[in-house]
Every structure is written in C-alpha cells, then in structure tokens.
Amino acid sequence: MTTPDPGTSARRDPAATAPEDAILQVRDLDAGYGDLQILSGVDLDVGTEEYVTIVGPNGAGKSTLMKSVFGLTTYMGGTITFRGKPIHELAPERIVHEGISYVPQSDNVFGELTVRENLEMGAYVLDEVPESRIEAIYDRFPVLRDRSDQKAGTMSGGQRQMVAMGRALMLDPELLLLDEPSAGLAPDLVADMFDRIDRINDDGTAVLMVEQNAKQALRRCDRGYVLTQGENGYVDTGDRLLADEEVRREFLGG
Structure with a gap:
C-alpha cells in the first residue's frame, strides 16, 4: 500500500472504497438484540482475499456488526450477501456451510x-x-x-x-471473522497474533476483524471501517485512516 500524505482525508462514503470483487456486501443494515437497535444503515464490503478491520469507540457496534454477519443478532432491515447470496436471515449453522467461520472474543474454546x-x-x-x-x-x-x-x-x-x-x-473458509483476537493477550504476544493473522490472509483467506488495538490493526489491513454510534463514520485504506488528523484525534488517541 502507498502511504498517503499526513493531510490526506479519510472518506465518509463506504461506497467510494467498495472493492469490485466483493464477496461480502452489507447494505443499509439495521440490527441489534431483541427490541434494542444497535446498528443503523451500516454498509460494509470485503473483497476476495482482502483484510478488513472494523475499529471505533466502545459501544459503537463493532462486535454487533461482526455477529450480524454470522447470524447472531436480531435482523431489522437491510441486506447481507455472501458471494451474491442473501444470508441475513440464515442461522449460523447455515452460514458456516456458505464458507464463513467466526472466532468470538471470549469463551471461544471447549x-x-x-x-x-x-x-x-x-x-x-x-x-x-x-x-x-x-x-x-x-x-x-x-x-x-x-x-x-x-x-x-x-x-x-x-x-x-x-x-x-x-x-x-x-x-x-473463504472468509474468517475475528472478534478482538488480541483481547486478553500479554503485550509480547499481540504482535505474534497479528503476524499469524497476516499469514492466514496471505494464504488466501479473506479476513474481517474487529480489534481494540486500532493502530496496530490499521497498519496491517487493506481497508478499515470506523463505526460511531452504530453508523458508518469513515472508511478508507488502513494507511489513510492512520494519516487522517481527525480520525487520529477522535478515535486513535492522537
């Protein structure tokens, strides 16, 4: 990836960076838990063999978006398609058959x-x-x-x-969903975990990841989405998001 100038602005329009070879497409998604709506009109794309990261403040809806892709939330509107097939009303066990696997943040082993x-x-x-x-x-x-x-x-x-x-x-799977893979790891293990994710992606598996370590994740991914209050905030290459002064100030700690 080409590193942008420090003044380069990240984009607010998700459609502006949508890959032509998207295997996962989320459009105008409304979702939540029971009667509680968390996501409102969210768009997201993941291209073939692409590495995409979702970042944002606590409570922004990052994990809810991830879980929605895997059928673990209450669907309220919009569409989620994988390889052109609607999956937003499928159960997780059906979604696995479509070629998507999910690693939750906690309680993820037997x-x-x-x-x-x-x-x-x-x-x-x-x-x-x-x-x-x-x-x-x-x-x-x-x-x-x-x-x-x-x-x-x-x-x-x-x-x-x-x-x-x-x-x-x-x-x-064609697409691996990772929810906060570095959570709870000792600091000296975080880089090793990211290296392993890099290699999984390099071997041809598309990755969609929610990550608390935003700077580290954005340095490694192809594109990043910033969610704010359950809505799309910014979307661009990881480098451009890291270089944008407003994104750094509001979401990356300067």
Missing part, C-alpha cells in the same frame, strides 16, 4: 475437550474429519501438535486463541 477434539468440532458439519485438515492446522500452529492431547481450558490465553482460530479454519 475447555474440557482436548486440542484435537476442539479442532474436530470445527469440522462437525462433515461426516468424517479429514486427517489432512488436522495436519494443516498443526502445520500452521505447531504448538498445537505438541499439545494435541491437552485440555484447551488449561492452556495460556495465546494458545487458546490459536485453538479457536485453528478450529475456525478447519473447513478452509
């Missing part, structure tokens, strides 16, 4: 199951779990091979996050 059993749960929709998929995850996260028989609940935070991501990758 603590009483071993690492291998957790990975097998990621392929529960298959009649038989291919050994090649287990080996592919072990190759990506070698520490999991060494701890294959260890219960996931006894592992460190960083190792549990690897288990959760490995399980989500068992079906080789």
Whole structure:
C-alpha cells in the first residue's frame, strides 16, 4: 500500500472504497438484540482475499456488526450477501456451510475437550474429519501438535486463541471473522497474533476483524471501517485512516 500524505482525508462514503470483487456486501443494515437497535444503515464490503478491520469507540457496534454477519443478532432491515447470496436471515449453522467461520472474543474454546477434539468440532458439519485438515492446522500452529492431547481450558490465553482460530479454519473458509483476537493477550504476544493473522490472509483467506488495538490493526489491513454510534463514520485504506488528523484525534488517541 502507498502511504498517503499526513493531510490526506479519510472518506465518509463506504461506497467510494467498495472493492469490485466483493464477496461480502452489507447494505443499509439495521440490527441489534431483541427490541434494542444497535446498528443503523451500516454498509460494509470485503473483497476476495482482502483484510478488513472494523475499529471505533466502545459501544459503537463493532462486535454487533461482526455477529450480524454470522447470524447472531436480531435482523431489522437491510441486506447481507455472501458471494451474491442473501444470508441475513440464515442461522449460523447455515452460514458456516456458505464458507464463513467466526472466532468470538471470549469463551471461544471447549475447555474440557482436548486440542484435537476442539479442532474436530470445527469440522462437525462433515461426516468424517479429514486427517489432512488436522495436519494443516498443526502445520500452521505447531504448538498445537505438541499439545494435541491437552485440555484447551488449561492452556495460556495465546494458545487458546490459536485453538479457536485453528478450529475456525478447519473447513478452509473463504472468509474468517475475528472478534478482538488480541483481547486478553500479554503485550509480547499481540504482535505474534497479528503476524499469524497476516499469514492466514496471505494464504488466501479473506479476513474481517474487529480489534481494540486500532493502530496496530490499521497498519496491517487493506481497508478499515470506523463505526460511531452504530453508523458508518469513515472508511478508507488502513494507511489513510492512520494519516487522517481527525480520525487520529477522535478515535486513535492522537
């Protein structure tokens, strides 16, 4: 990506940066929980093999948007399409079949199951779990091979996050949804986690991520969305968002 001049303004119009090869398209989405509406008219796109980050202040609706893509909120209006197919009224178990996997922020492993059993749960929709998929995850996260028989609940935070991501990758999804992957990790593990996400994206999996570590995430992603009070604020390349004085002042701590 080309680094913009410091004065470059980030864009407020999501359509202005929409990729031509978008696999995920969110249009005018209204969603929330029960009768409580959180999102209002939100637009979002993720292109083929693209890395997109959603940032914004607490309570802006970032995780709600992520969960809405995976069918975990109350749909109130608008559309969500994946590969041109509407998915906004599908249940999560149906959305998995479409090629989307989701790693929640917390409670994202089965603590009483071993690492291998957790990975097998990621392929529960298959009649038989291919050994090649287990080996592919072990190759990506070698520490999991060494701890294959260890219960996931006894592992460190960083190792549990690897288990959760490995399980989500068992079906080789086209789009991986990550909700706050660095949350709860020791500072020296955060960069390593982002490096792993970079490699997942480099290998061809599109990534849509909500992240509290906004500056770090925007430095690495292709495009970023800033949400404010459940609505689109800014959208542009990660570099342009980082360079925009207003975005830095209002959302990135200067």
